Amino acid sequence: MAFFGKSKDSEFDISSVTVPTHIGIIMDGNGRWAKKRGLPRSAGHKAGGKNFRTITRYCSDIGVKYLTVYAFSTENWKRPQDEISALMLLFKSYLEEALNDFQDDSIVVKFIGDKSRFDKELRELMIRTEEGSAHRDGMVLNIAMNYGSRDEIVRAARTLAQKALDNKISPDDITEQMFADNLYTKGQPDPDLIIRPSGEYRISNFLLWQCAYSEFVIMDKLWPDFTKEDLNSAILEFAKRSRRFGGV
Ligand code: IPE
Ligand code: IPE
Numbered sequence: 446m447a448f449f450g451k452s453k454d455s456e457f458d459i460s461s462v463t464v465p466t467h468i469g470i471i472m473d474g475n476g477r478w479a480k481k482r483g484l485p486r487s488a489g490h491k492a493g494g495k496n497f498r499t500i501t502r503y504c505s506d507i508g509v510k511y512l513t514v515y516a517f518s519t520e521n522w523k524r525p526q527d528e529i530s531a532l533m534l535l536f537k538s539y540l541e542e543a544l545n546d547f548q549d550d551s552i553v554v555k556f557i558g559d560k561s562r563f564d565k566e567l568r569e570l571m572i573r574t575e576e577g578s579a580h581r582d583g584m585v586l587n588i589a590m591n592y593g594s595r596d597e598i599v600r601a602a603r604t605l606a607q608k609a610l611d612n613k614i615s616p617d618d619i620t621e622q623m624f625a626d627n628l629y630t631k632g633q634p635d636p637d638l639i640i641r642p643s644g645e646y647r648i649s650n651f652l653l654w655q656c657a658y659s660e661f662v663i664m665d666k667l668w669p670d671f672t673k674e675d676l677n678s679a680i681l682e683f684a685k686r687s688r689r690f691g692g693v
């Protein structure tokens with residue numbers, strides 16, 4: 446964590462603090478944002494998608510190395526079909542546009558979650574995006590789509606069980622590192638800071654394994670209203686925390 450933020454926004458000046466290496470954001474509150482304005486929920490998702498682009502670029506600018514954003518959970522399929530359809534359409538159009546933007550910032554895009562549940566067009570767009578950005582050297586952006594941490598952990602358990610059955614490993618060989626290497630975030634550092642806008646005090650199946658020692662900042666702002674200053678204030682709050690990782 447040797448990077449220092451370049452932003453100097455007076456009250457939320459982060460130029461003197463260490464920017465977290467890995468930030469996770471639960472992009473929540475789109476529906477309430479729309480409701481407050483008498484708009485359909487899909488309008489909230491549209492505004493949330495726009496903000497995703499702004500905040501992602503900003504994270505890259507200030508030297509964040511890994512950003513993981515929660516865009517759609519394995520449980521979000523429970524929503525009404527019209528909301529899901531609107532979300533899938535938005536994912537397609539925002540991915541196309543945002544991915545062009547991110548080229549200038551050399552952002553590496555990865556999707557974490559099970560792609561197989563999306564339609565062919567979206568799946569191909571996701572794969573094209575990953576392949577097209579893999580050679581870049583900037584911030585790694587993990588977009589969690591059809592992501593659920595319990596599902597991720599069960600998949601890792603299944604892979605390791607199969608290896609044991611095939612006599613490639615013995616159950617005693619399984620270590621925390623081996624387990625982590627079978628998660629979608631393989632090879633990446635755990636999140637230092639997890640931010641949840643929208644004021645909900647819960648993790649909603651996000652990075653359960655990886656958040657063992659993450660610092661949490663809950664903010665009473667709906668995601669479409671969440672600004673760069675809000676991000677700076679979360680970073681300043683993070684900078685005040687004393688992380689002990691079980692030590693003294
Ligand atoms: C987050 O906003 C976006 C997704 C889960 C896709 P919500 O849609 O959950 O918004 P609220 O929580 O209902 O306000
Ligand atoms: C978490 O938000 C998932 C995303 C932001 C994508 P939810 O709105 O689905 O979570 P709950 O239902 O409030 O726990």
Ligand code: MG
Pocket residue numbers: 473474475
């Ligand atoms: Mg929500």
